[in-house]
Amino acid sequence: xxxxxxxxxxxxxxxxxxxxxxxxxxxxxxxxxxxxxxxxxxxxxxxxxxxxxxxxxxxxxxxxxxxxxxxxxxxxxxxxxxxxxxxxxxxxxxxxxxxxxxxxxxxxxxxxxxxxxxxxxxxxxxxxxxxxxxxxxxxxxxxxxxxxxxxxxxxxxxxxxxxxxxxxxxxxxxxxxxxxxxxxxxxxxxxxxxxxxxxxxxxxxxxxxxxxxxxxxxxxxxxxxxxxxxxxxxxxxxxxxxxxxxxxxxxxxxxxxxxxxxxxxxxxxxxxxxxxxxxxxxxxxxxxxxxxxxxxxxxxxxxxxxxxxxxxxxxxxxxxxxxxxxxxxxxxxxxxxxxxxxxxxxxxxxxxxxxxxxxxxxxxxxxxxxxxxxxxxxxxxxxxxxxxxxxxxxxxxxxxxxxxxxxx
Amino acid sequence: xxxxxxxxxxxxxxxxxxxxxxxxxxxxxxxxxxxxxxxxxxxxxxxxxxxxxxxxxxxxxxxxxxxxxxxxxxxxxxxxxxxxxxxxxxxxxxxxxxxxxxxxxxxxxxxxxxxxxxxx
Numbered sequence: 001x002x003x004x005x006x007x008x009x010x011x012x013x014x015x016x017x018x019x020x021x022x023x024x025x026x027x028x029x030x031x032x033x034x035x036x037x038x039x040x041x042x043x044x045x046x047x048x049x050x051x052x053x054x055x056x057x058x059x060x061x062x063x064x065x066x067x068x069x070x071x072x073x074x075x076x077x078x079x080x081x082x083x084x085x086x087x088x089x090x091x092x093x094x095x096x097x098x099x100x101x102x103x104x105x106x107x108x109x110x111x112x113x114x115x116x117x118x119x120x121x122x123x124x125x126x127x128x129x130x131x132x133x134x135x136x137x138x139x140x141x142x143x144x145x146x147x148x149x150x151x152x153x154x155x156x157x158x159x160x161x162x163x164x165x166x167x168x169x170x171x172x173x174x175x176x177x178x179x180x181x182x183x184x185x186x187x188x189x190x191x192x193x194x195x196x197x198x199x200x201x202x203x204x205x206x207x208x209x210x211x212x213x214x215x216x217x218x219x220x221x222x223x224x225x226x227x228x229x230x231x232x233x234x235x236x237x238x239x240x241x242x243x244x245x246x247x248x249x250x251x252x253x254x255x256x257x258x259x260x261x262x263x264x265x266x267x268x269x270x271x272x273x274x275x276x277x278x279x280x281x282x283x284x285x286x287x288x289x290x291x292x293x294x295x296x297x298x299x300x301x302x303x304x305x306x307x308x309x310x311x312x313x314x315x316x317x318x319x320x321x322x323x324x325x326x327x328x329x330x331x332x333x334x335x336x337x338x339x340x341x342x343x344x345x346x347x348x349x350x351x352x353x354x355x356x357x358x359x360x361x362x363x364x365x366x367x368x369x370x371x372x373x374x375x376x377x378x379x380x381x382x383x384x385x386x387x388x389x390x391x392x393x394x395x396x397x398x399x400x401x402x403x404x405x406x407x408x
Numbered sequence: 409x410x411x412x413x414x415x416x417x418x419x420x421x422x423x424x425x426x427x428x429x430x431x432x433x434x435x436x437x438x439x440x441x442x443x444x445x446x447x448x449x450x451x452x453x454x455x456x457x458x459x460x461x462x463x464x465x466x467x468x469x470x471x472x473x474x475x476x477x478x479x480x481x482x483x484x485x486x487x488x489x490x491x492x493x494x495x496x497x498x499x500x501x502x503x504x505x506x507x508x509x510x511x512x513x514x515x516x517x518x519x520x521x522x523x524x525x526x527x528x
Contacts, residue, residue: 034457035450042449046442095429102427103442111446114418118410152424158417165417344424 015385017044017185022383023178024190027257028127028250030116030174039111043182046104051394054097055335061093062331081324081333085341088334102342104182105156112179113158116171127170130253136264137252139245143267148295149243152344155183161221161244173250177222186384187377187399188224191258194377194387194399195288196228199319202375202403204232207315212236212283216309218270218302219243219290223251223263225319229286230255230262236283239264241273271301273309280311288319289401292348299351303363310408316365317405319375321396324352335395348396356404365406373403 020032020040032040062084070078070087078084088094116123131137145162153160159172180192188194203210213236220226220240230238240263242248248265255263268276285306291299306316324333340349361367376388377399387399428435462468478486495502507513 034454038450038453039446041453042446046446089429098427099429099435099438100442102429103439106439107443107446109422110419113420114414117414117417120410120413150423153422156422156424158420158422160423165413342427344422 016048017041017181017385018383020044020181022186022190023181026191026254027130028123028170028174028253030119030123030178032115032178036111036115040108040179040182043104043108043111044185046100046107047183047394047397048185048392050097050101050104051397052392054100055393055395058088058093058097058335059331061091062088066091066094078330081330081337084330084334085337098338098342101338102156105343108179108182109156109158109175111182112175113171115178116174117165120166120169120171123174124166124168124170127249127253128168130256131249134252134256137248138265139248139267141245143243143269145243146269146271146295146298148298148347149293152346154293154344155339156344161242161247164246168249169246170250170253172244172246173222173248176247177224177250177254180224183397184399187379187387187390189377189379189384191227192224193228194379194384195319195401196225197378198375198399198401199225199286199288199317199403200228200232201378202373203315203317206371206373210284210315212315214282215239215284215286216241216277216282217286217288218306219287219293220265221247221251223255223265225288226251226286227255227258227260227263229284230260234262237262237264239266239277239282241266241268241270243267243269270305271298273305277309279308280314282309283311283314285310285314285316286319287317289321291318291320292345292351294347294351296347296350296354299347299354300359300362303359303365307364307408312408314408315371315405316408317371317403318356319401319403321352322400322402323354323356332393332395339396360404360406365408369407371403371405371407373405374401375403376400 020037066084066087067078069090070083078087149160149162157172157176159165161172161176163172165171177192180188184192189197212233215229215233215236215238217226217229217238217240219242221242221244223240226238226240230236240248240251242251242265245267248267252263252265255261266276287302291302294302310316321336322328324336336352337349339345340347357367357370360370376386379386390398392398430438459468459473463470
């Protein structure tokens with residue numbers, strides 16, 4: 001039970017991210033000093049402040065200045081999200097918010113990387129001790145990193161998911177894991193796994209008879225959203241495929257340290273898994289917040305691979321931020337597009353306008369068997385904020401997602 | 409060595425050109441300012457942690473900090489710290505004000521040119 005909160009006490013009126021110290025730790029989690037924790041707390045509060053107290057001013061400026069000025073200059077209203085974004089680039093409210101949001105992301109990367117790099121040797125030794133000789137990690141040093149990952153580092157994370165700075169390196173996995181709290185503000189819970197628990201809850205409710213034995217997750221990185229699947233189906237074997245060796249190493253060490261052992265980590269491109277996995281060899285293929293980091297061609301290849309790998313009656317589910325439907329206001333679309341242009345998520349914009357139903361059909365799925373749904377992050381609500389009840393809109397980052405999938 | 413690696417790599421530029429939303433000079437100064445704001449928050453929280461630990465150990469009593477009244481000597485030291493601190497931060501304004509009052513100030517490069525001409 002939470003302690004009783006006195007009226008007018010700070011605890012009663014507090015609305016925002018929890019203190020970072022509630023985060024769940026494990027055997028390969030980096031050590032964090034007092035000041036390193038407070039750096040993360042500050043940055044999580046910066047994101048909260050920008051979303052709750054600065055964005056409303058950007059919206060007001062759009063309504064009062066940007067849209068009328070565009071209409072006056074062009075003799076017609078703003079017609080596309082790209083016009084809306086470009087028009088806002090002429091307005092100080094959007095530019096100031098954008099500069100601060102970009103800086104907060106850069107500060108987050110620097111803060112997280114400082115913590116990890118200063119203890120790199122110790123962290124790598126701890127990780128190695130956890131996974132050495134374990135055949136549940138299969139790396140492929142010859143794997144070519146595709147341009148949609150190598151050309152710009154996603155969410156301004158230097159070296160992305162794949163760069164290694166030392167032999168058997170865990171650095172970029174540890175940075176990605178321990179400081180992601182800055183962006184999520186606790187909305188993904190103690191182990192950043194609220195997305196995975198949401199998927200499990202959705203599956204158990206909507207597919208109550210589904211009893212998978214072989215589960216495959218594409219782009220699972222360190223396993224944040226994946227491990228809840230392995231926990232929910234302890235008789236199943238979960239395989240996580242990703243391009244990045246540091247996140248996969250870290251993922252196996254993290255899973256073992258958390259006592260989750262029915263998982264395997266394989267370094268490969270999900271675009272082509274022939275020679276690694278046979279046709280029809282999985283009951284369930286999952287991606288969570290992954291599609292937006294691909295390219296058009298890669299998304300099509302990955303949809304086709306998911307179709308090839310599923311047994312008849314198997315399920316594919318993709319969890320993503322909502323698509324740009326015609327009824328979504330252009331202001332919201334432009335704000336959601338921010339990450340595509342200013343936070344190194346280049347495919348975000350194109351992906352969110354694609355007709356995913358048509359892409360599923362193109363990959364071989366039957367249009368009549370396509371699945372649509374919606375989920376919120378599932379967290380321990382005694383400690384963490386609940387995305388379903390949070391009215392703050394931090395465009396593109398809220399733990400409220402759409403599900404698109406299909407039965408093979 | 410990890411410390412030098414951290415100095416070099418923690419603040420590394422991610423792949424991909426950086427967008428600028430404001431005048432680059434302004435955005436640079438704002439970025440530095442936001443990092444300082446972050447470090448001020450860290451220092452504040454550290455002082456708060458110290459206070460809470462001292463209270464928990466019975467060294468400090470609730471309300472003691474708010475009730476604290478420095479004696480004359482301590483007060484002078486503290487106020488002088490404030491004055492010195494502000495003067496350091498606002499150095500450039502002091503120097504611009506001094507410059508505005510001068511009519512015969514010269515740039516070092518101009519002096520260098522003068523010195524070349526001196527030899528003629």
